[in-house]
Amino acid sequence: MEPKASKSVRVRFAPSPTGPFHLGSARAALFNWIYARQQNGVFVLRIEDTDKERSKKEHEDGILESLRWLGLDWDEGPDVGGEYGPYRQSEREPIYEKYLKELLEAGKAYYCYCTKEELEAQKEAMIAQGLPPKYSGRCRNLESAPTDRKPELIRFKTPEVKVEFKDMIRGSMSFDASLFGDIPIAKDLRSPLYNFAVVIDDELMKITHVIRGEDHLSNTPKQILFGKALGFSEPTFAHLPLILSADRSKLSKRYAETSLIEYEKQGYLPEAMVNFLVLLGWHPKGDREVFKVSELIETFDLKRVQKAGAIWNEEKLSWLNSEHIRSMDTEKLTALLKPFVIEKFPEADEKFLFKVVAVQKDRLRTLKEFADIAGFFFELPAYEWGLLVWNKEPQEKIKESLLATEEAFKNIPDGEFTKEKITDSLASLAEGLGRGVVFWPLRVSLSGQKASPDPVSIAETLGKEESLRRIEKAIKKLP
Ligand code: GLU
Numbered sequence: 001m002e003p004k005a006s007k008s009v010r011v012r013f014a015p016s017p018t019g020p021f022h023l024g025s026a027r028a029a030l031f032n033w034i035y036a037r038q039q040n041g042v043f044v045l046r047i048e049d050t051d052k053e054r055s056k057k058e059h060e061d062g063i064l065e066s067l068r069w070l071g072l073d074w075d076e077g078p079d080v081g082g083e084y085g086p087y088r089q090s091e092r093e094p095i096y097e098k099y100l101k102e103l104l105e106a107g108k109a110y111y112c113y114c115t116k117e118e119l120e121a122q123k124e125a126m127i128a129q130g131l132p133p134k135y136s137g138r139c140r141n142l143e144s145a146p147t148d149r150k151p152e153l154i155r156f157k158t159p160e161v162k163v164e165f166k167d168m169i170r171g172s173m174s175f176d177a178s179l180f181g182d183i184p185i186a187k188d189l190r191s192p193l194y195n196f197a198v199v200i201d202d203e204l205m206k207i208t209h210v211i212r213g214e215d216h217l218s219n220t221p222k223q224i225l226f227g228k229a230l231g232f233s234e235p236t237f238a239h240l241p242l243i244l245s246a247d248r249s250k251l252s253k254r255y256a257e258t259s260l261i262e263y264e265k266q267g268y269l270p271e272a273m274v275n276f277l278v279l280l281g282w283h284p285k286g287d288r289e290v291f292k293v294s295e296l297i298e299t300f301d302l303k304r305v306q307k308a309g310a311i312w313n314e315e316k317l318s319w320l321n322s323e324h325i326r327s328m329d330t331e332k333l334t335a336l337l338k339p340f341v342i343e344k345f346p347e348a349d350e351k352f353l354f355k356v357v358a359v360q361k362d363r364l365r366t367l368k369e370f371a372d373i374a375g376f377f378f379e380l381p382a383y384e385w386g387l388l389v390w391n392k393e394p395q396e397k398i399k400e401s402l403l404a405t406e407e408a409f410k411n412i413p414d415g416e417f418t419k420e421k422i423t424d425s426l427a428s429l430a431e432g433l434g435r436g437v438v439f440w441p442l443r444v445s446l447s448g449q450k451a452s453p454d455p456v457s458i459a460e461t462l463g464k465e466e467s468l469r470r471i472e473k474a475i476k477k478l479p
Contacts, residue, residue: 009041011209013067014198015061015436016048020259021045021066024213024243025253027277031240031305032211033072034278037297044205045074046088050197055090066260070270089197096192099200099230100154100185100409108229109185111151112139134181156196156226163221168209168238168303175221183222200230201221205233209300211238219290238302241281244309251312253390267340267367269328272321280310289316322365330358337370344371345378352377355461359453377461380470381448386475390440399478401437402445404429406471409464416463422456445474 004113013029015021036043047063049055066072077084089096112135114122123133140157144393160178167173187195194199198219202210210220221478225459227234243251263273275291284291291299325333334350334357341348360374375381388398401444408425409417430438443455446467459467 009036009208010038010044010206011211012044012046012202012205012207013043013072014046014048015063016054016194016210017056017063018051021057021059021062021261022257022259022268023255023277026064026070026260026273027068027243027271027280027397028212028240029067029072030070030274030277031238031281032209032303034296034300035209035211036075037298040207042075043072044076045084046201047086047090048089048194048197048204049088049090050192050194052090060086061260062261064065069260069264069446084271085200085419089192089201092197092201093190095204096186096200097189100189100192100196103156103185103229104154106229107157107365109140109154109156110140110182111145111147112153112155112184113146113151114138115149115152115319132179134179140182144382151188153184155188156222156229158182158222160223161225161369163224165220165224165234165237168302170214170217170239170307173217173220175218175447177221177225177386178249179388180222181226185226187252195219195222199226199230199232201226201234203230207235209238210264213239214239214242215423225269238253238305241306242309243280244311246311246313248309255312255314265368267369268317268321269324269336269367271316271328272324275320275324276317280312280314280418283303290320290327318365325367326362326363328361329355330361333357333361337367340367341378342369348354348378352461359461361459362471363453370462376447376449376457377454380473381442385446387450388441388444388474388478392435393437395478397433397437398441399475401429401433402441402471402475402478405438406435406468406475407444409459409468409471412464413462417457417460417467418452419456419460422459426456440476 011032013032015025015029034040042206045067047058047060074084074086077086079085100109104111119135122136122138126133127135133157139155145151158177158180164173165173184193185193186192201207202223220237224234245252245255260273264270271293272367274293274296275289278291278300279289282300284299284304331354334354338350338353338359341353354375356377357370360370360377363372363373388402389397390433391396405426408423408429412421412425421455426438426442439455441456443452444450446452446455446458446462462470
């Protein structure tokens with residue numbers, strides 16, 4: 001399929017399908033995607049499945065599902081039923097083979113016959129001599145191939161040079177390639193290794209900017225050397241800061257290994273996740289933190305991404321989620337909440353659910369929480385009569401208040417049971433008995449709990465009949 005856009009900026013997200021799709025990968029995908037959208041460029045998705053043992057279809061599916069959930073669409077790829085599929089390295093082996101041959105023929109790469117055990121022994125010998133371990137170069141200049149062994153690897157003849165580049169985030173970088181030794185680039189002509197395949201693909205896919213995690217920083221000089229040896233053009237690099245736990249240690253396993261879909265299951269909105277992930281390393285000029293995706297595309301600035309580690313803050317995620325829930329259109333939110341509600345209250349009515357969502361959406365941190373927090377709307381929970389008592393007031397007074405509230409509600413004509421009418425009907429009562437004595441037991445009788453939206457809103461949402469039923473129940477509870 002032809003690409004949708006063919007503008008100058010071309011970025012890629014290149015995950016390996018070797019495990020569940022984690023947050024660090026999601027952030028790398030997002031930064032690439034935002035940059036592409038902002039620059040009117042192209043976002044390429046490339047599945048790096050050269051590791052045949054560890055790559056799994058289920059993980060690839062997880063990547064695609066997560067990207068779709070986050071709304072990170074890619075712009076080109078093979079046609080699969082009218083959609084773009086991802087590029088897969090496993091389908092490009094003949095391409096890598098061609099370039100491996102080219103390097104071998106030019107004498108820039110060679111077959112290495114050293115076994116694992118021999119490499120281990122070489123390494124130990126170097127360490128014993130106080131040298132930094134690297135490949136000894138034993139097979140570099142073999143006159144002819146040994147007849148008694150098979151090649152183990154293809155190695156790149158690393159030149160003893162300084163590799164320098166300017167990273168968009170980290171500034172001038174310099175590496176001494178003489179420390180690398182001759183780098184393995186393939187197991188055989190059909191099995192390229194990660195560092196090599198990346199370089200070929202980035203060139204052929206005309207990638208202009210390589211935006212990825214800092215954990216890849218040490219790969220970059222190697223990739224630059226391969227590119228130079230093949231006469232490729234060099235992309236611009238931008239290495240995103242590490243994600244750290246609050247105490248600045250490596251991100252704790254609990255979060256680092258939580259797959260993105262887990263957050264979806266917990267009821268986080270993709271909008272909130274995108275907002276949260278982008279703040280892991282980037283900050284706008286002002287204090288503002290809540291952004292819609294369209295605003296991010298406008299405001300984001302790759303040059304403002306920090307070098308220092310980005311701190312993971314679960315509370316911020318939850319706060320951002322509540323902010324995005326609050327600003328979401330109630331109808332859309334209702335549709336998203338429905339599955340969470342149906343799971344617990346299969347009978348829940350859609351119209352009623354919409355009303356409940358409208359009252360409750362300001363108090364929600366996750367979608368999943370909704371069924372717990374707002375469950376009382378669908379089913380009055382059991383509660384002890386003592387909860388109805390406000391501030392150690394005598395229970396007679398509470399009963400009196402509830403009876404008067406019942407009376408007041410009954411006097412509101414059917415069909416006019418609105419917040420305004422309810423408030424008016426309770427005004428003189430609250431004045432006489434005290435606000436607490438009126439509203440506290442009303443809150444508890446309607447919700448069965450201490451914390452809830454204001455009781456008048458609950459009453460309006462429940463409607464006259466159900467409110468009266470719950471108040472009567474409360475009155476009966478009082479001894
Ligand atoms: N496949 C690599 C990974 O999943 C990323 C490669 C890259 O971005 O250059 O870590």
